[in-house]
Amino acid sequence: MNAPSRIDGGMIGRSVPRIDGRLKVTGAACYPSDVGVEDAAHAFLVTSTIARGRIKQFHLEDAQAVEGVLDILTYENTRGKVGKARFFAGGGYTSTTIMPMDSPKIWHDGQIVAMVVAETFEAAREAAHKVRVDYDVREAVAGFGDTRPQPRQMSNPLSGSDPKTGDAEKAFREAEVQVDAYYATPTQHHNPIELFTTTCVWSGDTLTVYEPSQFVHGLKNGLAQQLNMSADKIRVVSPFVGGAFGSKAALTPRTAFVALAAKRLNRPVKLVSTRAQAFTVSTYRAETEHHVKLGADRSGRLTSLSHEGWEVSSRPDNYKVAGTETTSLLYACPNIYTKVNIVHADRGTPGFMRSPAEVPYVYALECAMDELAVALTMDPVELRRINDTQVNPIDGKPYSSRALMQCYDRAAEAFGWSKRNPLPGSMTDGDWLIGWGCATACYPSNVAPAEARVTVAPNGTVRVQTAGHDIGTGAYTAIALTAADLLGVPLEQVSVELGDSTLPPAPVAGGSNATASICNAVAQACEDIRDRLAQAASHADGPLGGADHGAMRLRDGRLVTPDGRSEPLKDALTRIDFGPMESYVKYTPEIASGTVKVMGHKMLESGLPAMTSGSAAGDHIQYAFGAEFLEVRIHRRTREIRVPRIVGAFAAGRIISPTTARSQLLGGMIWGIGSALHEATDIDRRAARYLNDDLAEYLIPVNADIRDVDVIFVPEEDYQVNALGIKGLGELGNVGTAAAVSNAVFHATGRRIRDLPIRIEDLL
Amino acid sequence: MRPFSYERAADMAGAIEAASVASDAHIRAPVQFLAGGTTLLDLMKIDVMRPERLVDINPLAPALSGISVREDGLRLGALTKMSAAADHPDVIRNYPVLAQSLKLAASAQLRNMASLSGNVLQRTRCLYFRDVAWEACNKRNPGSGCAALEGNTRKHAILGVSPHCIAAYPGDFAQALLVLDATVAIAGRDGERTIPFHQLHRLPGDTPQAETNLAPGEIITHFDIPSRPWTRRSLYLKVRDRESYEFAVASAAVALDMQGGHVRDARIALGGVATIPWRASGAEEALKGGTLDESSAKAAAQAAFEPARAQGDNHFKIELGQATLVRALLDAASLEIRS
């Protein structure tokens, strides 16, 4: 086990307002889409209106005739100009291997077919509306359904095989109590408020890209590969990101074409894609189907668990989330079978969306667990307790820590679960049926290599630089708290720079790894500075001469010894150098192994994913846990479903920044409610086309839908996960919520709705 | 969006003159009035509406907006903002169905921008209409067919449908005007005319593009709502997937004149389920003269949906529409009206 770091400066774990909050609420924060570039031309995309086929002919005359039009890019003039880069999910950069505007081929509805560039946005838009395209149309497959193609079997990406142990089929047949059910989750889109924009500015042979990004180093390196240029010549700037949720993690096709257009015109080009285009120019959460079979003995102990999943992907890409990795290790069970299938359709390539694997797969398992509790006439919390495990049932590797049942107990108490009458339909308030449900939340504690530079000036101001990303998560605040804590300076003296590829590389803001990865790098840099100051102080004449340097701390602007001697930080600094003191750290996760351990920083600097999953942390596994309880109210006559209150208790290691961590969990639970009751992208099956592609018709919860949300932190110390004891929690809150809703709907009505979203018509 | 010219109306006559151009429908005329713009500009940006000229009628607001409460009724100027009418104490107290239908519509921002006339003239949310990638849409592209018929129809109508269009009328306020017997005052080239509100909208039939009986150039100037025995015992019930900022999946405007448990008169309009603001006369007849209870409410609701024709995903609206109406009727019957 790693030794706990010296984190007793009183800042880590302190509730402080978001340090960039004022900038954001006053509009002073400059998001990449806000950047005004002088003399920029404006681009507007034209996207395909067919899902499968080929472009026969463009009619560009009317568009070209629009005043102010400068250029129209189509495959006819861009073919071969943008090179291939490797697929992100296959360890590369791009969100898809589909290369629009490289050939007349159409893979999905809404694929980019042309980009109009004009003097003004308005002219570009008008001309784009006047581009006409003739297609050879082929019949498209929209996804699952009547025309469901033979599922193509795929293996699991992480372990190389689907997790299995024992003989689940036999154990299921022999089980005293059985649950056998199918579940489904719909297509969903991230819908970040900041749209998918890109501004490219060339200066000689160097390129600056302003684009909201969850991974500036990935974007830079991937784009360099596509444009066949040196990555050193590209700078990506994204200090703030107006929502991302996975949609801005990988390099999407649009960026290279904006760079190309800017080169052709020899002037900056800014692209703003529309809200509707946002549904097809990046990725989405694909719809999934699940077959879950649970067997148990009368005492509730699981004897068999099998989970088979189907996921939609594009024709060329084998993207999948394969959440069986998690559902196979959640509960003790001697016989486990899992399998994941991909169904290829004429759709864009799906991608990460907040808790990609856990949201759909844990949904299915946690509903099935509730069904099992009902079949056993057992309290669902007790069922979880009986099947709680401290080891992975597949291979026996221990959890570094697992406080699932503590979470259940704390949340149950706060919720008042003991007052629940388990009989479905038994609880009412006037015309409203009341249902209470609960479910498990969990998320792997992933960690990645990260680099950071910390500089302390003689006046005590601290500058932290790392190309991490604050996608609204609170990264600025968590990083500042870490540096303030370890360097013993007030928070106001710390400035943090993020989201610029000229800064030390940091991993993708995905997989909830950022706080763990970056704060450990920053802490190491701070420790290094403290260590150098302490050594010098103990060797030199002065108040601290001869003291044990290893025991010295930085506190309240002073270097102090355990026996109470101290000197001002300024004196300690100027002893070594008249200027600022700097430390640059390359942090490698303690759990890293194999290639990442050896070459993690080369991978990071090349913008390649180098994250070690909490499900493959060497001799153990590491996960954060939570338990969520909520109440649904369903009108007796008209069947509207509302969620007046939700309580979640979470154990996620050390909480660096409680205020922003709470916001993450709160937002996650709200998202979870939405994913159960509101969110779904409607697809017209004939055309394989998205229908509700705007924020009026794509429903997410509004303020009026959300009333009481209670977040409880269950204290947890776990220094095996990493030196600071951090388990990521950005994606924890929305796991399991949808199952809790579905379970509560059953409790209210006696009806088990297994296909999300649950809507009025399901309950009439 | 296409280029267009913009001008501010100097006076009513000029605005009418400017917009009195040949067209197959008021809403499709190449010259459009601009009120709050929340329907018009939205549809222009997504290329669904392509007017060449916009005449901004907001300069006429002094004459065309305002709320006047009289002994015999209420007059609402056409350019009155939705929020102003929704928040007006007399409207809230004496014409609750009007205030509620407005308050439950759209969002605060939209209600602050949008006019009452623009509201009643808002266009369908049919997603096949709203995306020009769909070629077949008789409303947008007369004679091209209807992509929705075999498509996703959850939000589509079951009442007043035709084989040419099943698009739902999305607004809320219109149902309230309908149950209160409102009239619409219209100014046009040939002077002024007043029509009952139920004559404003047209069933889709084989010309779903027409939408209303307004002629190009005609301006709605105000709505008159008579004060009647049923205006105070009225309410608007809107059922939807989320609590706010969503169009109705089903809604009911109800106004009752009750004596004891007896229904002297009942006025019912349905939203979210019909191609136009829908008066449920059959249900009204069924209730008149009887008592209002669970079973009579259910019988009335059944009568209301007798003519319903569902299509694919929207079958549930027959049941939901009835449940909505039953709930609205029973709620209205139990309202405590203080004089």
Ligand SMILES: Cc1cc2nc3c(=O)[nH]c(=O)nc-3n(C[C@H](O)[C@H](O)[C@H](O)COP(=O)(O)OP(=O)(O)OC[C@H]3O[C@@H](n4cnc5c(N)ncnc54)[C@H](O)[C@@H]3O)c2cc1C
């Ligand atoms: C996201 C969203 C959600 C919404 N939700 C709801 C909802 O839940 N319920 C609801 O009822 N509505 C809803 N609406 C619709 C909204 O209420 C209407 O857009 C608004 O009322 C239109 O008013 P406006 O003044 O902006 O009209 P405009 O857009 O200015 O005009 C609309 C049309 O009416 C014509 N017009 C306007 N005034 C006159 C006049 N006096 N005489 C002749 N022609 C005129 C215009 O020429 C134009 O063709 C929603 C709208 C949006 C965008």
Ligand code: SF4
């Ligand atoms: S229902 Fe009406 S508006 Fe919708 S596609 Fe059909 S014709 Fe067009």
